[in-house]
Amino acid sequence: MHLNNSQNSKPMFDHFLANKPNPIKNNKLRSLKTGQPIFYEGDTARGLYEVVEGVVRNYKLTADGRRQIVSFGYPGDIIGINHDGCHHNDCDAISDVTLKAIDQKTDTDFAYSLIRYTAAELTLMHEHFLLLGRKSAMEKVASFLNVLQNRIGKRDGKSVCYDLPMNRTDIADYLGLSIETVSRCFSKLRQEGIIGLPQINQVCIYDLGALQGLTEVEH
Amino acid sequence: MHLNNSQNSKPMFDHFLANKPNPIKNNKLRSLKTGQPIFYEGDTARGLYEVVEGVVRNYKLTADGRRQIVSFGYPGDIIGINHDGCHHNDCDAISDVTLKAIDQKTDTDFAYSLIRYTAAELTLMHEHFLLLGRKSAMEKVASFLNVLQNRIGKRDGKSVCYDLPMNRTDIADYLGLSIETVSRCFSKLRQEGIIGLPQINQVCIYDLGALQGLTEVEH
DNA sequence: CGCCTGTTTGAGTTGGGTCAAAGAGAGTGG
DNA sequence: CCACTCTCTTTGACCCAACTCAAACAGGCG
Numbered sequence: 001m002h003l004n005n006s007q008n009s010k011p012m013f014d015h016f017l018a019n020k021p022n023p024i025k026n027n028k029l030r031s032l033k034t035g036q037p038i039f040y041e042g043d044t045a046r047g048l049y050e051v052v053e054g055v056v057r058n059y060k061l062t063a064d065g066r067r068q069i070v071s072f073g074y075p076g077d078i079i080g081i082n083h084d085g086c087h088h089n090d091c092d093a094i095s096d097v098t099l100k101a102i103d104q105k106t107d108t109d110f111a112y113s114l115i116r117y118t119a120a121e122l123t124l125m126h127e128h129f130l131l132l133g134r135k136s137a138m139e140k141v142a143s144f145l146n147v148l149q150n151r152i153g154k155r156d157g158k159s160v161c162y163d164l165p166m167n168r169t170d171i172a173d174y175l176g177l178s179i180e181t182v183s184r185c186f187s188k189l190r191q192e193g194i195i196g197l198p199q200i201n202q203v204c205i206y207d208l209g210a211l212q213g214l215t216e217v218e219h
Numbered sequence: 220m221h222l223n224n225s226q227n228s229k230p231m232f233d234h235f236l237a238n239k240p241n242p243i244k245n246n247k248l249r250s251l252k253t254g255q256p257i258f259y260e261g262d263t264a265r266g267l268y269e270v271v272e273g274v275v276r277n278y279k280l281t282a283d284g285r286r287q288i289v290s291f292g293y294p295g296d297i298i299g300i301n302h303d304g305c306h307h308n309d310c311d312a313i314s315d316v317t318l319k320a321i322d323q324k325t326d327t328d329f330a331y332s333l334i335r336y337t338a339a340e341l342t343l344m345h346e347h348f349l350l351l352g353r354k355s356a357m358e359k360v361a362s363f364l365n366v367l368q369n370r371i372g373k374r375d376g377k378s379v380c381y382d383l384p385m386n387r388t389d390i391a392d393y394l395g396l397s398i399e400t401v402s403r404c405f406s407k408l409r410q411e412g413i414i415g416l417p418q419i420n421q422v423c424i425y426d427l428g429a430l431q432g433l434t435e436v437e438h
Numbered sequence: 439c440g441c442c443t444g445t446t447t448g449a450g451t452t453g454g455g456t457c458a459a460a461g462a463g464a465g466t467g468g
Numbered sequence: 469c470c471a472c473t474c475t476c477t478t479t480g481a482c483c484c485a486a487c488t489c490a491a492a493c494a495g496g497c498g
Contacts, residue, residue, distance in 0.1 A: 068349040083338035111330040118337040119302035130287040132351035133395030176352030
């Protein structure tokens with residue numbers, strides 16, 4: 001799901017996404033601290049960014065404050081994609097983040113890799129629809145831990161470990177659950193010896209097979 | 220959300236999506252009857268199609284048969300978009316359907332309109348995430364009726380009317396609800412005089428303001 | 439140490455699911 | 469034309485997974 005950035009630069013174009021000048025120089029890095037906003041719904045889009053370091057969250061809010069996180073952006077992910085020059089969701093940093101402005105060159109190869117990237121994003125979203133609409137709380141949490149494991153897990157002896165940059169509220173708002181339910185699922189998985197939580201934001205999967213068995217239980 | 224198809228044709232390319240030869244001649248029309256499958260998850264992708272007439276459903280299945288419809292494809296929508304040459308969801312016709320094979324030409328303008336199309340699709344999906352993860356049954360149904368009204372509603376005096384090509388099961392699987400809950404919400408809206416159901420698959424919205432007020436109720 | 443923020447656990451409630459049965463069309467065929 | 473069947477929808481009764489509310493716990497920090 002990483003953008004295959006081709007190297008040759010040509011005259012700028014911006015008419016295919018935002019049609020506003022990009023105030024950030026090409027390939028310029030932008031650093032943000034934990035919690036800083038990156039853009040808001042309704043903002044004029046000022047080009048695309050690649051997450052180089054850290055993690056961001058993209059989310060939608062209702063008028064009364066309910067929140068749905070639509071995706072977490074890890075290094076390699078592109079943020080700011082839009083079709084009409086303005087953003088349709090809020091985005092902020094959930095850890096210290098470095099972004100790289102993406103050169104929107106008139107390069108056909110670039111356009112194709114961007115198509116492939118957004119198409120891959122659509123595929124992931126279809127999977128997440130199934131999770132939100134049709135999975136139980138435990139299936140949601142197990143699926144979440146398994147997807148992260150695939151993406152950022154590091155083998156550590158017999159187990160697979162990784163950091164959770166997001167807190168329980170973020171996880172709940174990503175999975176369409178309450179924080180209490182997320183916490184209860186974590187506790188249950190820990191009690192059954194399937195995972196361990198050596199630190200509050202660190203996961204070790206001891207029994208990957210069992211975890212994957214829980215991502216889609218026969219009804 | 221319609222693809223702005225540009226006219227000038229150039230040598231074929233297919234490396235940006237499916238990398239298999241397209242067996243359908245360019246712009247050839249393909250007709251399908253209600254219920255016919257268009258493609259399955261795992262199938263080799265054979266290019267893109269535009270829905271010209273009728274409605275299709277794109278959906279994911281779990282091993283035990285739970286289903287989540289990820290989108291309905293109306294005329295103007297593109298189906299078959301993928302990033303790796305194979306399909307990641309099932310697709311079939313829910314009415315008699317005509318498809319048009321899309322010429323995958325090396326046209327930069329085409330690539331950009333495809334980017335804009337998929338970006339718009341992402342935006343719609345973000346909205347649907349909020350619906351699936353954070354809305355009540357009544358909010359889901361009201362939002363669904365309102366979105367359709369925007370897209371295919373026809374003004375009829377004081378009310379807005381349209382046909383529902385999908386049955387209650389399809390609606391339920393799109394909104395992450397049971398058919399009984401969908402039916403109960405329809406009945407409630409009817410009893411309150413907000414909508415009418417002159418035929419089983421025809422909706423008339425009598426009080427659009429009230430309906431829109433229900434799409435996101437204060438908690 | 440005390441405070442603050444985030445997490446876990448417990449208790450009670452409820453929205454929406456399941457199961458069951460009735461109703462409503464749309465075919466079909468005698 | 470009507471009886472019968474089949475499928476889809478509606479309605480009712482009941483139940484449970486996940487929510488809310490509340491309180492305890494844990495770690496980090498000034």
